[in-house]
Amino acid sequence: MPIQEPVKFDGFTPVIKRGSYYGISPDQADNEIEFDREAGYALLKTLYEQYGVDAEIDFLCEYTCDGRGWDEYYSGQIDFAVLYEERYRNWCRVASTITANDIRVTFLNKRDDEIDLDSLLSRSGKTLTKYGNLGREILLPAKTIKTRLEAVQKYPDDEVQEQAITLYRSGEELTKSNCSDTTMWGKPFRSTLYIRLNTAEYAESGEVDEGLSISLPLNDTPEQPLMYVSMPDVDIFSGKLIVDISGKISYEFGQCGHIRSINAQTVKIIVGETVYEVASSLAGDCGNDLEFSIHEEYDVLKFEGNIDVKMDLLAYVGEAYGYIMPEEPCPEFFSTREANLTIDSGSYVRFDGNSQYSDTPAKLYLIHESLSRIAEHLTDGALTVKSDYYGRVDSDVHKTSEDGRASLRAITNGYLVRQAVMTDGTTPKMFVSWKKLFESLQAIDNVGFGFEAGGVIRVEPMEFFYKNDVIMTCDGINEHTIKFDTESNIRSVKTGYKKWLSGEYNSIDGFHATREYHTSVEKAVVAKEYLSELIADGYAIEATRRRQIADNLKDWQYDNDLFIIDLRRGTTSDNVIEVNKGATDTGGTLIDPDTIYNARLSPARMAMRHFAGITRGMPPVYRRALMFGASEGYSTARMRAQGNYVIEKNAIVENQDISVDDFFNAAELLLDVSAEIMTFKYPIKPYEFRHIREHPYGLVDADGRLGWLKELEWETGKETANFTLILKR
Secondary structure, three states, X not given: OOOOOOEOHHHOOEEEEEOOOEXXXXXXXXXXXXXXXXXXXXXXXXXXXXXXXXXOOEEEEEEEOOOOOEEEEEEEEEOHHHOEEEEXXXXXXXXXXXXXXXXXXXXXXXXXXXXXXXXXXXXXXXXXXXXXXXXXXXXXXXXXXXXXXXXXXOOHXXXXXXXXXXXXXXXXXXXXXXXXXXXXXXXXEEEEEXXXXXXXXXXXXXXXXXXXXXXXXXXXXXXXXXXXXXXXXXXXXXXXXXXXXXXXXXXXXXXXXXXXEEEEEEEEEEEOOEEEEEOOOEEOOOOOOEEEEEEEEEEEEEEOOEEEEEEEEEEEEEEOOOOOOOOOOOOOOOOEEEEEEEEOOOOEEEEEEEEEXXXXXXXXXXXXXXXXXXXXXXXOOOOEEEOOOXXXXXXXXXXXXXXXXXXXXXXXXXXXXXXXXXXXXXXXXXXXXXXXXXXXXXXXXXXXXXXXXXXXXXXXXXXXXXXXOEEEEEOOOOOEEEEEXXXXXXXXXXXXXXXXXXXXXXXXXXXXXXXXXEOOOOOOOEEEEEEEOOEOOHHHHHHHHHHHOOOOOOOOOOOOOEEEEEEEEOOOOOOOEEEOEOEEOOOOOOOOHHHOEOHHHOHHHHHHHOHHHHOOOOXXXXXXXXXXXXXXXXXXXXXXXXXXXXXXXXXXXXXXXXXXXXXXXXXXXXXXXXXXXXXXXXXXXXXXXXXXXXXXXXXXXXXXXXXXXXXXXXXXXXXXXXXXXXXXX
C-alpha cells in the first residue's frame, strides 16, 4: 500500500556492516526520508529550531503478518545533522536519513574523548558506581638493570694535577740508607694513603645522571671513599670490579738530607668490608720517583658501602748527623716530610654488575573495568563492557565464570608509577580515551568490539566475531560474484610498540620494540601496522620507578604516557594480584630472566595473535607462515612466557619465523577466514533481517559456500537483500 508519510520509505535500505573492529556497527541507512505533510514537517522543523543537531526524534516501524501481533521492522533516529528543507511556492518539505536510535552512535562519536578513570561523575553529572579495581594498589617488583659504577681521573684541558701528601715519623729507630756514596742515617717516615680520583660517578649506561653525580677531591682522608652508591634502596650485586690506576709519588731534596727511597709495602683494594690485597709491592729506585701501576680484576658477588684503594707508604729519609750544610745547620729532627702524588689521567675504578631498586606500590587500573568505565562516562551509564577475554570471576562489572585469557592486565601512567605528587599535593589523574586504549589493545591482542542487547559493548578476540553456527541458508541463488579482497593482499606487517626506553639505562636486552614480518605472496602489496601506544618495556617501567629517587619536582619523559603491565593471581592467594614477571628457557639471551616484565606481550606474540588475519590472503597451497624481516630493539631474546594462557607451544625467539607449529593451541586462533568476498542478491523477509541483525556473527550458507557477513543492504520495498560475505577458507 502507498506510504503517504514519510515519503520514499518504500525505497528505504538499512545496512548491517562489519566494522574495522570486527564487530557489527549500528544499522545505517543512506536513503533520504521526506516529510511534507503537516504533522511530520512541523515536528521536525520545530525541534530543529530549538535544539539544532542535538534534537532527537525516534523512528519506529513495525510489521504484522495476518494480524498476529506487531514486530519491529526497523527503528532509528532522525539524523538532524543532515536535515535539509526545500520550498516551492506553497509546497515545502524536510528530508533526512535514519540512523540507529540508541546510545551506540553517541558512544562512537565520542571515542576520542579523554576520561578520568577515577571520576564517579559521568559527562552529564550522573553518579557512577565505584570500582575497586580502578586505582588498585599493586606492588611493582624490581627489574634488574645492568649497572656501571665508575670513578675516573679526568684532568681539564689535560693539565696534570699534583696533590701534596704528608709523610709522618713512624718510629724512633734510626735507619741507615746506602743509596749513594754518602751513607746517611735517619728515622723513617710513614703514611697510609687512600688513593682518590677527582670524579666519582653513578651511571647505568656510562651516561651520568646529573642528580646522582658527585665530585670527590683528591686527598688522603679516608672518610671520603673513592666510590660509593648514593642511591637509597638500591641493591648492587653480581659483577666485576676493575681497578686500573697508575701514577707516581715524587719528592724533593731538603737542605739537610733528603728522602733516599720510598716504597709501598702493601696495596689493598677494599670493597665495603671485603679486603683484596695486591700481591706485588711497589718501590722506587734510590733517589727516584715511585712510579706505580695497579691493574686488578675481581668477581664481586655483593657491593655494599664504599670502594677504596689503600697504600701503606714507607719512606727512608737521610739526615746528615754531624754533617753541616753551608747555609745553616740542620735541626736534629724533622717531624714530617712532604711528597707529591700524581694520578695519571684516565685511571679508573669500575664496577660492572647488576642493580635492583626496592619494590614500590603503584595505582593500577585493570583493563576490563577501565574499558567499561570509559563507556559509562560517555553514555551516562547506558553502556557497559562485557568481555570473556578481559573479564574475571571478581570483575566489578559483568563477572565471568572463569578468568579470561587476558583478564589480568592493567594500565597506569608514568606519574603513578613514580608516585609523583602534584604541586597542590593531589594525586595525578589517570586519563585515557576509548580510541587510544582499545586500539592499543587491538594491536596487542587482536580484539574487536560489537554492540549487544541490554546496553552491552562486547570486547573479544577476533575469533569471537567469526562463529561457526549457520544463521541463514540461501538456496538457488540466481547469480553471484566472488572476488579477491585486495585489503587482504598483505605483503608485510609491523607489530610492537611505539615507545620503549633508549639512552637511560643499558637496556641491551629490551625486547618490547617493533618487529616486521612478511608473507610469501610475491605480488602482495598491502603493508599493515599493529603498534600499541601503551608502553610494555620493562626498562621504561623500571626507569620510571627509579625517578622516585631523583628530584620529584622534575618532569619525566613518560609522566603522561600509559603503561600496560601483565599480572597474575598471587602464589599464596587468589585474592592477591601481583605482577607476572619472569620467563623460562631463555638460553642466556636475557640479563635476568626472573625479573623481566610482560613476556606474554612481546612483539612476536602480537604477530601470533594477528596470524589468522595476516595470512588469510595466502593461497591454500602455501604454507601459512610469517617470515621475520627486520626489527628495532633487541630481537634475539628467546623465552617461553610464564602464567596461564601462554600462546606459544615452546620457547620462541623474537626474530624467528612464525608458523602454525609454534602455537600451543592452533585451532583456537587460526581461523579459516579467506580473502575471497562473495556478493549476491537474495529475497529476505522482515523476520529474517531481524534474525540476522540479532545474530550477525554466524555463517551464511550460500548454495553450499559458507561465509561470514561483511555487509547486508536490505531493500525494504522489494524485500531483497544484497549480501556481501567473507568466505570461509
